[in-house]
Amino acid sequence: xxxxxxxxIKQFFFNKRWWIxxxxxxxxxxxxxxxxxxxxxxxxxVSTLRHSTPLxxxxxxxxxxxxxxxxxIGIEGQMLMSAxxxxxxxxxxxxxxxxxxxxxxxxxxxxxxxxxxxxxLRGDQIIAGTxxxxxxxxxTSFFFSLGRTLPSGKAQVIxxxxxxxxxxxxxxxxxxxPITYLTLLMVPTLWFLLFRTKWGLRTRAVGxxxxxxxxxxxSVIGMRxxxxxxxxxIAGLAGAYLSLEAVGSFERVMTNGKGFVALAVxxxxxxxxxxxWGAALLFGYASAIQTQFQFRDWLTDDPxxxxxxxxxxxxxxxxxxxxxARPPASIGQPYSRE
Amino acid sequence: xxxxxxxxxxxxxxKTFGSVKANDQINLEIQKGRIHALLxxxxxxxxTLVNILFGLYKxxxxxxxxxxxxxxxxxxxxxxxxxxGMVHQHFQLVPVLTVAENIVLGNEPxxxxxxxxxxxxxxxxxxxxxxxxxxxxxEAIVEDLPVGTQQRVEILRSLYRDADILIxxxxxxVLTPQETDHLLQVLKKLxxxxxxxxxxxxxxxxxxxxxxxxxxMRNGQVVGSTTPAETDESGLAEMMVGRSVVLRVSKETAxxxxxxxxxVNLRVQDDRGLMAVNDLSLEVRSGxxxxxxxxxxxxxxxxxxxxxxxxxxxxxxILIGDTSITEFSPRQISELGVAHIPEDREKxxxxxxxxxxxxxxxxxxxxxxxxxxxxxxxxxIADYAKEMVEKFDIRTPSIETPSxxxxxxxxxxxxxxxxxxxxxxxxxASQPTRGIDVGSIEFVHQQLISxxxxxxxxxxxxxxxxxxxxxxxxxxxxxxxxLIVTANAADLDRNRIGRIMTTxxxxx
Numbered sequence: 078x079x080x081x082x083x084x085x086i087k088q089f090f091f092n093k094r095w096w097i098x099x100x101x102x103x104x105x106x107x108x109x110x111x112x113x114x115x116x117x118x119x120x121x122x123v124s125t126l127r128h129s130t131p132l133x134x135x136x137x138x139x140x141x142x143x144x145x146x147x148x149x150i151g152i153e154g155q156m157l158m159s160a161x162x163x164x165x166x167x168x169x170x171x172x173x174x175x176x177x178x179x180x181x182x183x184x185x186x187x188x189x190x191x192x193x194x195x196x197x198l199r200g201d202q203i204i205a206g207t208x209x210x211x212x213x214x215x216x217t218s219f220f221f222s223l224g225r226t227l228p229s230g231k232a233q234v235i236x237x238x239x240x241x242x243x244x245x246x247x248x249x250x251x252x253x254x255p256i257t258y259l260t261l262l263m264v265p266t267l268w269f270l271l272f273r274t275k276w277g278l279r280t281r282a283v284g285x286x287x288x289x290x291x292x293x294x295x296s297v298i299g300m301r302x303x304x305x306x307x308x309x310x311i312a313g314l315a316g317a318y319l320s321l322e323a324v325g326s327f328e329r330v331m332t333n334g335k336g337f338v339a340l341a342v343x344x345x346x347x348x349x350x351x352x353x354w355g356a357a358l359l360f361g362y363a364s365a366i367q368t369q370f371q372f373r374d375w376l377t378d379d380p381x382x383x384x385x386x387x388x389x390x391x392x393x394x395x396x397x398x399x400x401x402a403r404p405p406a407s408i409g410q411p412y413s414r415e
Numbered sequence: 416x417x418x419x420x421x422x423x424x425x426x427x428x429x430k431t432f433g434s435v436k437a438n439d440q441i442n443l444e445i446q447k448g449r450i451h452a453l454l455x456x457x458x459x460x461x462x463t464l465v466n467i468l469f470g471l472y473k474x475x476x477x478x479x480x481x482x483x484x485x486x487x488x489x490x491x492x493x494x495x496x497x498x499x500g501m502v503h504q505h506f507q508l509v510p511v512l513t514v515a516e517n518i519v520l521g522n523e524p525x526x527x528x529x530x531x532x533x534x535x536x537x538x539x540x541x542x543x544x545x546x547x548x549x550x551x552x553x554e555a556i557v558e559d560l561p562v563g564t565q566q567r568v569e570i571l572r573s574l575y576r577d578a579d580i581l582i583x584x585x586x587x588x589v590l591t592p593q594e595t596d597h598l599l600q601v602l603k604k605l606x607x608x609x610x611x612x613x614x615x616x617x618x619x620x621x622x623x624x625x626x627x628x629x630x631x632m633r634n635g636q637v638v639g640s641t642t643p644a645e646t647d648e649s650g651l652a653e654m655m656v657g658r659s660v661v662l663r664v665s666k667e668t669a670x671x672x673x674x675x676x677x678x679v680n681l682r683v684q685d686d687r688g689l690m691a692v693n694d695l696s697l698e699v700r701s702g703x704x705x706x707x708x709x710x711x712x713x714x715x716x717x718x719x720x721x722x723x724x725x726x727x728x729x730x731x732x733i734l735i736g737d738t739s740i741t742e743f744s745p746r747q748i749s750e751l752g753v754a755h756i757p758e759d760r761e762k763x764x765x766x767x768x769x770x771x772x773x774x775x776x777x778x779x780x781x782x783x784x785x786x787x788x789x790x791x792x793x794x795x796i797a798d799y800a801k802e803m804v805e806k807f808d809i810r811t812p813s814i815e816t817p818s819x820x821x822x823x824x825x826x827x828x829x830x831x832x833x834x835x836x837x838x839x840x841x842x843x844a845s846q847p848t849r850g851i852d853v854g855s856i857e858f859v860h861q862q863l864i865s866x867x868x869x870x871x872x873x874x875x876x877x878x879x880x881x882x883x884x885x886x887x888x889x890x891x892x893x894x895x896x897x898l899i900v901t902a903n904a905a906d907l908d909r910n911r912i913g914r915i916m917t918t919x920x921x922x923x
Binding site for chain 1: 469471490491492495501503506507508509510511512516517520521522523525528529530531572576
């Protein structure tokens with residue numbers, strides 16, 4: 078399993094061969110294009126990261142929930158509510174930071190709603206998630222008001238000193254906005270937490286075999302509440318990213334399916350933060366290439382064709398690279414003790 | 416031994432589920448360093464009682480004292496903190512985690528930042544394994560391990576938590592005879608190191624072999640306490656069931672007639688593509704029981720599946736009467752008069768959510784009188800089901816009850832009712848009495864014998880050597896997919912069969 082440290086380094090490379098081959102090909106391709114068109118290559122990579130950030134965050138949310146045994150198909154709604162709430166708070170108070178915290182807070186509340194219905198009341202998890210998506214759509218559209226702006230403007234790029242001056246990599250990795258940096262840090266952190274700490278082991282045990290966890294004194298209900306609420310907070314951060322960092326305003330249905338793509342990204346990554354990150358980057362890269370095509374007026378006779386590039390990449394990856402993905406065993410089942 | 420050695424004392428424990436009194440004023444005393452067997456039929460309330468002792472259920476009334484102090488066992492954690500460990504009937508291990516991770520789960524060695532020190536965990540597990548001689552590979556993934564080893568992991572998990580009271584809920588139900596013997600040795604060793612052991616079973620031989628004390632339960636009540644020295648198998652069985660029970664089936668000598676089943680040079684692969692049945696030949700005649708003895712996993716399952724059409728043979732032939740069935744579908748084989756009592760009754764014997772009535776007609780629901788041009792004939796089905804429930808003494812609230820809610824013994828009776836009423840010429844019975852209570856075992860055995868006397872050919876596969884010995888007219892001993900010896904039952908004894916099934920060789 079990819080969750081355990083490889084016993085043998087050769088085995089590790091063999092198991093990950095498709096990831097490694099894909100990465101090498103993309104790196105070679107990128108270096109080659111940057112030889113003659115550095116500006117374009119840089120903008121593709123920057124846009125890759127920008128496209129991938131909400132997907133990574135959404136996938137981390139899904140991962141926290143599903144590793145503990147709760148399906149969260151309400152990520153989309155949690156993001157949307159937080160994007161809206163974060164924007165409202167930031168535009169009223171004039172503080173972006175306050176807006177981000179409000180987004181996270183609203184996400185956690187939405188996580189609490191999901192946990193309350195599906196863990197506390199043992200309701201159907203799919204229905205609970207759907208309720209959140211529909212409610213978020215309705216609430217944000219109803220209270221949506223044109224003409225609100227952010228007094229402080231959207232979040233600004235923070236350059237990391239001399240690192241930002243490195244060609245290509247400096248622009249891509251070290252000249253980003255705060256939530257993007259946070260996301261890049263969150264991936265290895267979450268991996269470490271999940272596979273090296275008490276909390277992580279217990280989360281995985283609860284998601285795989287809740288009654289086994291209960292018999293060694295772990296509170297299944299408690300762990301699930303904790304994870305689903307924390308996951309909601311991460312989805313909230315994704316929402317805040319959209320309205321406060323990427324766009325700078327709120328628009329109706331601005332999540333545009335990203336919450337669902339994040340679920341697919343999580344499955345590509347086999348419920349592993351690092352895997353999900355890789356999957357999100359691949360998806361982001363495909364989206365960035367698509368944007369480039371449109372800039373250059375390539376294949377504009379059939380704009381729909383360009384639009385499907387990311388999805389074709391998705392299908393090819395899903396069919397060829399992922400292989401057998403096994404979800405946590407107790408996923409979707411409400412837990413009760415007797 | 417000192418005079419006050421009471422490890423656990425339960426007084427007046429009662430627990431009601433709906434209208435059923437699962438436990439009614441139970442009193443139980445467990446001594447340190449002794450093995451206490453809790454004996455009773457399915458549904459007698461043994462599991463309920465130990466689940467209360469482990470904090471999984473909450474008793475309606477009653478007091479539990481550990482080391483003389485009253486304790487409140489609201490959650491498993493409370494029980495663990497009091498030194499109570501439990502080996503569950505359905506293992507409570509996380510399949511995708513390693514042995515070490517499973518053992519330390521909930522009590523992980525870690526630093527201040529809650530990062531687990533996995534090397535430390537492995538070391539602790541290795542020390543424990545050495546101390547109690549329970550060898551395990553700490554890095555193995557639990558789902559890859561055989562059942563007996565998984566059970567060892569469960570025991571180690573309790574010992575890791577310093578359990579000095581160990582509860583084992585039907586630990587031998589899933590084990591092969593060899594694994595059972597090993598487990599019983601381990602239990603004796605643990606007891607000699609001062610661990611108090613509560614051992615639930617309904618296998619009488621095991622009780623007599625290891626128990627120091629025996630408490631017998633029936634219908635939620637304690638009906639008696641005894642020691643192995645004071646009683647024997649039939650005495651215990653009588654206490655359990657409440658009437659005298661025939662443990663050894665009495666039977667006339669078989670009078671076999673025409674050959675019904677003929678298997679010739681059969682080769683079959685298992686799910687991993689390895690040769691499971693390897694050049695096996697056998698014959699079963701009308702009016703005899705042919706028993707296949709052997710350690711599980713030596714090709715019995717694949718043989719049975721091939722005969723009943725669930726698996727395809729590589730080479731070789733199977734004849735029912737004069738008809739070769741190697742290309743037949745399961746239904747065609749069934750219609751030739753082959754009845755099948757499958758090994759796993761939950762998975763292959765019954766459709767759990769369907770009613771008892773529907774399960775009773777599962778092999779001919781599509782035929783008259785149960786179906787008329789594709790329309791179910793409810794009255795005919797109900798009448799037939801009522802008749803069967805009566806005739807086979809299936810204890811069910813109604814014929815519309817989902818079969819999954821019946822007890823193990825009654826499920827097996829329902830399957831027997833269906834298969835015996837089939838006008839079959841051949842019955843393939845695989846582990847027909849696994850995990851069912853003494854009363855039901857007696858019933859199934861008597862049915863097998865009486866069907867044989869009416870001319871049925873029976874192929875009996877069982878991991879219980881006693882069952883093979885008491886029922887079979889002829890016995891074949893299987894080892895790595897081959898019948899090493901085939902002989903009349905009278906010419907084989909327990910020791911010789913045991914030797915062949917474990918070594919594959921008949922020489923001394």
